[in-house]
Amino acid sequence: MILEVAMLHIKPGEEINFETDFAIAGQYISGMKGYAGHSLNKCIEQTNKYMLLVNWENLADHTVGFRESDHYKDWKRLLHHYYHPFPTVEHYECIMENKISDSSD
């Protein structure tokens, strides 16, 4: 499993429009081969910064399968104009994990 990480800087004042369009754009990614879930996370320290996390079964499912698809064109059209500067996307492999299914004291 591969974790795609994109730090997104949204043009100030465009945050609400971005969130609305991102909710629509989810359909373009969630049906792709190898897609295994995603989350959009809003930064507390910088109000126009977000972190997109996408799980993929393998790297090429994102870098080839999604980016060369027609759905990526729709994703770009809907979202890319919100970004400034344009984000760098990285990929990570989880090497240690401690999952807690339910928190307690």
Added chain:
Amino acid sequence: MILEVAMLHIKPGEEINFETDFAIAGQYISGMKGYAGHSLNKCIEQTNKYMLLVNWENLADHTVGFRESDHYKDWKRLLHHYYHPFPTVEHYECIMENKISDSSD
């Protein structure tokens, strides 16, 4: 729930030692009040870069509860000398999520 995100740049050549000590350091964070799981993720594009994700019940569990604890002193002693430059830590709130428990075509 709050997601702590730390992008860690490890001094080149120190990656294996860092991973070994990080596995030990897990005990210092996992017993803290409000701790709700963590993962260490290794970057594919930059071999000395890692992303630490920690779930906390609320922001102060990390910024006050952990950072002002004796366990944080042990955590620092074990890990901070591996970082260059010293990381910026951010906190995020998940605003949209599509969890997939088991992937399929």
